[in-house]
Amino acid sequence: MTVEILLQSVISGILMGFVYALIAAGLSLIFGLMEIVNFAHGEFLMLAMFxxxxxxxxxxxxxxxxxxxxxxxxxxxxxxxxxxxxxxxxxxxxxxxxxxxxxxxxxxxxxxxxxxxxDFRLIQNPWIQGRISLGGLFIGLPxxxxxxxxxxxxxxxxxxxxxxxxxxxxxxxxxxxxxxxxxxxxxxxxxxxxxxxxxxxxxxxxxxxxxxxxVFPDVGATFALLAYVTVALGGFGNVPATLLAGVIVGLVEVLGGVLINPALKYAVVFLLYLVVVLWRPQGLFGKF
Amino acid sequence: MAGPMAKRVAGGLVLLALLAFPLLVTLPHRRHVMIMIFLYAMLATAWNILAGYCGQISLGHAIFFGLGAYTSTTLLKHAAISPWIGMLAGAAVAVVVSQAIGFPVFRLRGHYFAIATIALGEIIQTLFINWDWIGGARGVFVPIRRPDSFVYFQFNESKQNYYYIALAMLALALGVTRLLERSRAGFYFRAIREDQDAAASLGINVARFKQIAMGISAGLTALGGTFYAQYILFIDAESVLSLSLSILICLVAVLGGVGTLWGPLLGAAVLVPLSEGTRILLGGGGKALDLLIYGGLIVLISVVQPGGLMALLRRAMGRAHQLGLGAPSRPRLGHDRP
Known part of the structure; x- marks a missing residue:
C-alpha cells in the first residue's frame, strides 16, 4: 500500500462524495418536508440517466x-x-x-x-474525457x-x-x-x-x-442505498449536512474497498449506516 | 355475510379441491404454478406476522429465506445430512440470526427500521457472494439423487410430493397465524403495531414481543428457503438473498391485505399466475412485464385501498349481502415516529 494509492483513493472518494451528496440532498429535502422517504429516488436517478x-x-x-x-x-x-x-x-x-x-x-x-x-449502455465520446495528472495522481476529467x-x-x-x-x-x-x-x-x-x-x-x-x-435499469438501486446512508448520516431532513455526509460515504466506500476488500465496499458503507442510526439516530449532525 | 356453518363447509370444499388437485391435474406447469402460489403465500404469511400484525416493516426477509436454503444445502452437500433435518437446522439458524439482528435493530422505528433491514440484507448478501466455502458467487447445485428419495427430499419424477409439502407448509404458516391471532402474544403484537408507547405503558414488554414476532416469522421463512433449494435444486446469493426477493415477499402480502389471515394467500393467488402468465405470453427474455404490473398495482392499492384485495373483497361481500357492515377497517400501521 503506497501513499499514492491512498491519496488517489481519497481524491476519488471526495469527488464521488459530492455527487452522492447532491442525490441525498433531494431525498433529505423531501423527508424534511413531510417525513416520507422516497424509495423511488434511485429510479428517478435512473430515468435521468436514461x-x-x-x-x-x-x-x-x-x-x-x-x-x-x-x-x-x-x-x-x-x-x-x-x-x-x-x-x-x-x-x-x-x-x-x-x-x-x-x-x-x-x-x-x-x-x-x-x-x-x-443492457449496460455507455455514452461514447462525451465532450469531456481524458484525465489530468497532478504529481503522480490521476483525476478523470469526467x-x-x-x-x-x-x-x-x-x-x-x-x-x-x-x-x-x-x-x-x-x-x-x-x-x-x-x-x-x-x-x-x-x-x-x-x-x-x-x-x-x-x-x-x-x-x-x-x-x-x-x-x-x-446506464441500465438497475443503476439507481446502488445509488439510492448510498443516498439513504448519506441522509441518515447527515440527519433526515438536514439538507446542508448531507454535503459532509456525502463526502464521508464516498471516502468510506473507496477506503473500505482499498483497505479491506473491493468486493465488500458496500457492506462497509451499510455497516456505517447501522452504526450511525443505532448510535446517533438523529444523524451525526442532527439537531433534535 | 354467510353463516359460520356455510363458511366451514366452503372452506372444507376448497381444502378438498386443493388436496385433489394434483390427482386430477397432471400437467407439470399447472402444478408448478400451484406450488409457487403456496410457497409465496407461505413466505408472505410469515412476513405478515412481523409486519402485518406486529407493525415492524422488514425489507430484509430474504436473509431468513437464504439462511434456510443455504443451511440445508450446505449440510446436505458437505455432510449428507437429510434436508428434512437441514430444514429444522435452517429454521434454527434463522431464528438465532433474527434474534441477533432484532436486538439492536428493534430500537429503530418506522423508516429507520425499514432501511436498516435493507442494509442488513445487502450486507449478508455481499458476505455470501464472497464466501467461497458455501459456493460464493457461483452458487450451489443441490446434488441430484436417483431414484427419488423421501429422506433426501427429492422427487424428480413428478411434482406431486412437492405440491403436498408446499401445501402443508402453507397450512402450517396459516395455522400459526391463526393461533397467534387468538393468543395473548397476538394481541400484544397488534397493540405494539397500533401504538408502541401506549403498549409499553400498559406493561407490555415491547422489545421482547417484537423479538418473538421476528423469531416466528424468520423460522417459517427459513422453511420456505429449504423447500425452494430442494425444489429448484440450485441456489445462489442472487436468487435466495437478494433485496428483490425481500420486496417480492412484501408485495404479495401488501397486495392481498396486510394484517389479515388470508390476505397473503389472496395476493399470491393473484400475483403468481400473473407472473407465470406474462412469462408464457412474452417468453421471459428479461422483459419484467410481471413486475411492471406488480409495481403499478401496488401504487394503485396504496392510494386507493391500503387494506389490499382483502378489504375490497370484504366490501364486495358486504354489499352483496346487504348487511351494511360498513367500510372494512383499514390496517393502521406504525404511526410512530423515530
Whole structure:
C-alpha cells in the first residue's frame, strides 16, 4: 500500500462524495418536508440517466448540454409524483407510505427494463474525457466535472433554501406545516415544489453521472442505498449536512474497498449506516 | 355475510379441491404454478406476522429465506445430512440470526427500521457472494439423487410430493397465524403495531414481543428457503438473498391485505399466475412485464385501498349481502415516529 494509492483513493472518494451528496440532498429535502422517504429516488436517478443517454443516442446532444432539459423533466416528474400519488397518502399509515413509493420504484425499474432491455449502455465520446495528472495522481476529467458541477448545484440549492423567499417558505413548511399555513404559505404548493426540487437534484446528478457511468435499469438501486446512508448520516431532513455526509460515504466506500476488500465496499458503507442510526439516530449532525 | 356453518363447509370444499388437485391435474406447469402460489403465500404469511400484525416493516426477509436454503444445502452437500433435518437446522439458524439482528435493530422505528433491514440484507448478501466455502458467487447445485428419495427430499419424477409439502407448509404458516391471532402474544403484537408507547405503558414488554414476532416469522421463512433449494435444486446469493426477493415477499402480502389471515394467500393467488402468465405470453427474455404490473398495482392499492384485495373483497361481500357492515377497517400501521 503506497501513499499514492491512498491519496488517489481519497481524491476519488471526495469527488464521488459530492455527487452522492447532491442525490441525498433531494431525498433529505423531501423527508424534511413531510417525513416520507422516497424509495423511488434511485429510479428517478435512473430515468435521468436514461434521459441523458437517449438525447445523446438519438440526437447526439451531449449530456452536459441536455442537463437543463433533464433537470426540468425530473422536476416535472417530482411534481407529478406528488400530485398523483403522495398527496393521497400523506396522512396514511406508514406501511402505505413505504409501499406507495416502493411500488413506484418497481414500476419504473421494470418499465425501463421493458422498454430498453437490461443492457449496460455507455455514452461514447462525451465532450469531456481524458484525465489530468497532478504529481503522480490521476483525476478523470469526467469525474472532476461531475463532481464540481454537483458541488455547484448543491451550492445553488443551499442558496435557494436559505436566501430566497420561496426557500425560506419551504423551510418554514418543513418546521411546522400548520404554522406555515397560518402565515399565508401555500403548503400544498410547497410540498409539490419540494418534490420537484428533490427530484431535480437527481436530474442534475443523473445527467452528470451519465457522462462516465453505465446506464441500465438497475443503476439507481446502488445509488439510492448510498443516498439513504448519506441522509441518515447527515440527519433526515438536514439538507446542508448531507454535503459532509456525502463526502464521508464516498471516502468510506473507496477506503473500505482499498483497505479491506473491493468486493465488500458496500457492506462497509451499510455497516456505517447501522452504526450511525443505532448510535446517533438523529444523524451525526442532527439537531433534535 | 354467510353463516359460520356455510363458511366451514366452503372452506372444507376448497381444502378438498386443493388436496385433489394434483390427482386430477397432471400437467407439470399447472402444478408448478400451484406450488409457487403456496410457497409465496407461505413466505408472505410469515412476513405478515412481523409486519402485518406486529407493525415492524422488514425489507430484509430474504436473509431468513437464504439462511434456510443455504443451511440445508450446505449440510446436505458437505455432510449428507437429510434436508428434512437441514430444514429444522435452517429454521434454527434463522431464528438465532433474527434474534441477533432484532436486538439492536428493534430500537429503530418506522423508516429507520425499514432501511436498516435493507442494509442488513445487502450486507449478508455481499458476505455470501464472497464466501467461497458455501459456493460464493457461483452458487450451489443441490446434488441430484436417483431414484427419488423421501429422506433426501427429492422427487424428480413428478411434482406431486412437492405440491403436498408446499401445501402443508402453507397450512402450517396459516395455522400459526391463526393461533397467534387468538393468543395473548397476538394481541400484544397488534397493540405494539397500533401504538408502541401506549403498549409499553400498559406493561407490555415491547422489545421482547417484537423479538418473538421476528423469531416466528424468520423460522417459517427459513422453511420456505429449504423447500425452494430442494425444489429448484440450485441456489445462489442472487436468487435466495437478494433485496428483490425481500420486496417480492412484501408485495404479495401488501397486495392481498396486510394484517389479515388470508390476505397473503389472496395476493399470491393473484400475483403468481400473473407472473407465470406474462412469462408464457412474452417468453421471459428479461422483459419484467410481471413486475411492471406488480409495481403499478401496488401504487394503485396504496392510494386507493391500503387494506389490499382483502378489504375490497370484504366490501364486495358486504354489499352483496346487504348487511351494511360498513367500510372494512383499514390496517393502521406504525404511526410512530423515530
Amino acid at each position: 434521459g441523458a443517454f437517449w438525447t445523446w443516442a438519438l440526437w447526439s446532444v451531449d449530456p452536459l448540454l441536455s442537463l437543463p432539459l433533464t433537470t426540468a423533466a425530473l422536476f416535472l416528474l417530482g411534481v407529478l409524483t406528488y400530485k398523483g400519488i403522495i398527496r393521497w397518502i400523506l396522512d396514511g399509515p406508514m406501511l402505505t407510505q413505504i409501499f406507495a413509493t416502493f411500488g413506484l420504484a418497481v414500476f419504473l425499474r421494470s418499465g425501463a427494463q421493458f422498454l430498453f432491455g437490461v 469525474q472532476l466535472t461531475a463532481s464540481l458541477a454537483a458541488l455547484a448545484a448543491f451550492g445553488f440549492l443551499y442558496w435557494f433554501l436559505t436566501r430566497t423567499e420561496t426557500g425560506l417558505a419551504l423551510q418554514a413548511t418543513a418546521q411546522d406545516r400548520q404554522a406555515a399555513s397560518l402565515m399565508g404559505i401555500d403548503t400544498e404548493w410547497m410540498f409539490a415544489l419540494g418534490w420537484g426540487i428533490g427530484s431535480a437534484c437527481v436530474g442534475v446528478a443523473g445527467a452528470l453521472l451519465a457522462i462516465f457511468f453505465y
